[in-house]
Amino acid sequence: MSHAIPDRVVILGTGGFALELAQLMGDCGCRVVGFVGPQPDCPLPEPWLGGDDSLSTVNTHIPALVAAGQPHLRQRLLALAAAGRALARFVHPAALVSSAARIDEGCMVYPNSTIHAGVHLESGVLVNSNVSVGHETRIGPCCNIGPGSSLGGRIRLGARVFVGIGASLIEKLDVADDAIIGAGAAVIRSIPAAGTWVGVPARPLEPRP
Numbered sequence: 233m234s235h236a237i238p239d240r241v242v243i244l245g246t247g248g249f250a251l252e253l254a255q256l257m258g259d260c261g262c263r264v265v266g267f268v269g270p271q272p273d274c275p276l277p278e279p280w281l282g283g284d285d286s287l288s289t290v291n292t293h294i295p296a297l298v299a300a301g302q303p304h305l306r307q308r309l310l311a312l313a314a315a316g317r318a319l320a321r322f323v324h325p326a327a328l329v330s331s332a333a334r335i336d337e338g339c340m341v342y343p344n345s346t347i348h349a350g351v352h353l354e355s356g357v358l359v360n361s362n363v364s365v366g367h368e369t370r371i372g373p374c375c376n377i378g379p380g381s382s383l384g385g386r387i388r389l390g391a392r393v394f395v396g397i398g399a400s401l402i403e404k405l406d407v408a409d410d411a412i413i414g415a416g417a418a419v420i421r422s423i424p425a426a427g428t429w430v431g432v433p434a435r436p437l438e439p440r441p
C-alpha cells in the first residue's frame with residue numbers, strides 16, 4: 233500500500249540521522265524546510281533554524297518528523313513537536329506495507345522494510361532499512377527498530393524499546409517497556425523488564441561491578 237509523502241516537513245534533529253532522513257525525503261519530492269536542535273555536527277542540506285525553542289518560529293502548518301534514534305529523546309521531541317503542529321508520517325515508497333497494517337502519526341518506515349498484515353506501529357516508531365515485521369505484531373510508541381532486524385508475528389513490544397542492528401525476535405514474544413536489545417541478539421523468550429539484553433540467545437547484560 234502506498235502512503236502519501238508530506239509535501240513539506242520540519243525535522244527535529246541535527247545529526248547524521250537528520251541528514252539521512254532529509255536525503256530520503258528530498259529524493260521522494262518532499263521539501264525539508266529546515267532542522268531544529270543543537271548546532272549541527274555535520275553538513276545539512278537545508279538551513280539549521282536554531283535550538284528547540286526555534287520550532288515556534290516555523291509555520292505551524294508544516295508538519296514535523298523527529299530524527300533521533302534514542303527512544304526517550306524521540307519521545308521528548310515528538311511531544312515538543314505535537315504541542316504546536318501535526319506530526320508527519322513517512323513511509324518510503326520502497327517499503328512494502330500491507331494494506332492491513334496500521335501506521336500511526338510520527339512513524340517512519342525506511343526503504344526495503346516489510347510490514348505485514350495486522351501490524352500496528354504506534355506513534356513515533358522508527359523502522360529502519362531492511363527490517364521485517366511479521367503479522368499482527370504491535371510495536372509500542374517511540375520504539376526504534378534497527379536496520380536489518382527481523383520480528384516474527386504476534387510480538388508485542390512495549391514503549392520505547394530499542395532493537396539493535398540485525399537482531400532477531402521469534403514470534404509471540406512480549407518485550408517490556410524501555411528494553412534495549414543489542415545488535416545481533418536472538419530473542420527467543422519474552423523480555424520481562426527494562427535493561428539491556430544481548431547475545432544468542434539473548435540474556436541480560438549484567439552491569440559492570
Ligand SMILES: CC(C)(COP(=O)(O)OP(=O)(O)OC[C@H]1O[C@@H](n2cnc3c(N)ncnc32)[C@H](O)[C@@H]1OP(=O)(O)O)[C@@H](O)C(=O)NCCC(=O)NCCS
Pocket residue numbers: 301360378379395396397412413414415416417428429430431437
Ligand atoms: C547492547 C549495547 C547497547 C551495549 O552497549 P553498552 O552498554 O555501552 O555496552 P559495552 O559496549 O560497554 O559492552 C559491555 C559488554 O557487553 C558486550 N556486548 C555489547 N554489545 C553486545 C552485543 N550486541 N552482543 C553481544 N555482546 C555485546 C561487550 O562485548 C562487553 O562485554 P565484556 O564486558 O565481556 O567486554 C550495544 O553494544 C549495542 O549492541 N547497541 C546497538 C547499536 C545499534 O544497533 N545501533 C543502531 C544504529 S542505526
